Amino acid sequence: MDVKICALLAWLKKSDSFYIAPNIKINDSPESGRGIVLSHHSIKKNDIIISIPSSKQLNFHTILYHISKFNNDLNISGVTIDRDLADQEKNSVGVGSRGPIDPRFELYSQLSKEYLLNLSSFQLVSLYILVERYLIPKWTHNRIISYWKPFFEIWPTKEELRSIPAIWNCDPNSQNRSLIEYLPMAARNHMTRISKLVREDWDAISEVVFEWNEMYGSILGVENAPIYTNDELFSLFLHNYFTINSRCLYAEIPVKRNDRLSNFTMVPYVDFLNHTCEVDLHCYPQLDTLLKSEANENIGIGQFSIRCGERLYNNINEELFLNYGAHSNDFLLSEYGFVVNENEWNYLDISNDVIELINDDKMEVQTFLSKHDYWGDYTINKNEISYRIIVALSYYVTRDERRVQKFTEGYISEDYFKPKITPVLQMLLTSLVVTYTKTLNQLEKKANTAEDKLCLQNIITIYKGYIRILTHHLNNHD
Known part of the structure; x- marks a missing residue:
């Protein structure tokens, strides 16, 4: 083993x-x-x-507990350590003549209860892992080891996480940034959403991280000791962030119950x-x-x-x-950072394509569809073309406000509109197949010569899934 x-x-x-x-x-x-x-x-x-x-388990609750071993002022009922136990812990880790100086007494004591409770789980867990996994071992030349080291050791390497698109977007040194242009709309939207969260969370903790990184030498009394650059710290944060994101499991954290994104445990x-x-x-x-x-x-x-x-x-x-x-x-x-070859939950977001189709009369169509809450969010999966697409095309083709409104209210069946919109729908689906096939061919050519085929192959798998869905619907409309 x-x-x-x-x-x-x-x-x-x-x-x-x-x-x-x-x-x-x-x-x-x-x-x-x-x-x-x-x-x-x-x-x-x-x-x-x-x-x-x-x-x-590593989560908001257990981290507060471990921080309170080094912070006498941190007292949260039912969460932090009993002060008598904290004194025993202080003796066991060693201070002064008992053993190596542990920087956590200095660092964690600076964190107020208000500051900690205002952090999200992602922010606190990321900060804590950064300190325990990287900073403390480096600052102390591995003389002080985190309680969580056996857990940290089995986590994925940066290489194993390299296929996550948000890393391509956030890491200026990513070798895969050029692949972003090939991401389909749904994947790109996910990448943008996650990248925004990454930057917000780094902004929330980076000031503390930078400050601690600067002051470590005076705490340890060591001159010219190893130090991380700010870019290196961000790179480590990214690695931690996506380790957490790819491995956390849902669990309600009582002290963060009202924060949906904070309810997880590792x-x-x-x-x-x-x-x-x-x-x-x-x-x-x-x-x-x-x-x-x-x-x-x-x-x-x-x-x-x-x-x-x-x-x-x-x-x-x-x-x-x-x-x-x-x-x-x-x-x-x-x-x-992975995909599944035969994924029954695949779908296409073709919002931009539908909007582009009706662009000639965009204002009139958008006004009607927006009024009835049918503008945008147009998707297709293997089992169905979304009702929103049927409504949008029904109005685009007929401009019959009264009947389309009755359709949205359930008084008219889609069978009335189906013969009218089928030619336009088939044209749209066929155009998408052509577009995706062209992109697929480009990606497969790149994959033949690429040193790292994994990231390309993942995107190829997504496009192949798209084409299967579109072909299925085209065949059913023949």
Whole structure:
């Protein structure tokens, strides 16, 4: 077994409430990376596969707890450490003559309760990991090691995260920036949304990071010690950010309950489970709320478990899967950096194409469609062409306000408009097939000579999925 995985298991086993099914193991595949497979016997519905205590989960709650070990003024009921325990912790890590100076006493004591609670989970987790994973080991020449090191060690490298488009956009040194122009609209919108969040979160914590990076020498009393440049710090932040984004699992964080984006936890070993497009069939998560009697060991939000779903696993080396959600390849690429060849949740966003089609009479058509809330958001999936497209084209072709309004109100069937809009719809779908095929051919030529084929191949897979959807609808309209 991989040394890092052995170290992770040894760390997890220090908690009595950690459990891993005896008949699973980690398998490393060239295609999908690490995954969890069945090693012997079988796993059936509701069997517990993995169960991780609160104390081994990384989230807003546990981070506040660990920061409070070094910050005597941080006191949040039910979250931060008991002060007597904090004093014991202070003695155990060593200060002055007891051992190496730990910069966290100086750094974390500067963080006020108000500042910490105003951070989102992404901001706090990113800041904390940056300090614990990179800054403290470098500043102390690895004499002080984070409690979370075994978890950090099994996280993906920058190379493994390189296929996420927002990294191409945010990292000025990305070798894949030229691929942004080939991203379809849905993927590009996801990239833009995520990039905006990245920059906002970096703005929220960078001042503190820069300040600490400047002052570390005086804390340690070390001259000419290693230091990170601001660009290096941002690069490390990006790596952390997308490690978090690609591995966090939904869990309600009581102190951040009203902040939707903050409700997540990072769970070791669980993040080895790969994604399947099949919903409600494979493994599923379960969070058991922490009981007061468990609070001494299981600080945090509760025990996080993975149980077997409806599927019976009984084939040796069969991989166990977790459905990350009913997501298209555009979403999967943007959030996780991978795509699925046959993804039933794929769809096309053709809003720009429909708007361009009706551009000659845009103001008249837009006025009517906007009035009835049918302007934009035009999508197609394998099963249907969205109702919004049918409404938009029905008005564009007929300009019959009364009938189209009755159509939107459910008094007229789309069968009335279907013969009228079918020629325009077929022309639009055919044009899209031609456009996507041309782009696909360009990408495949680039892939033949590219050193790194993964990122190109992911985009190629998206376009192939688009063409399959469009061809399916064209054949059904013949």
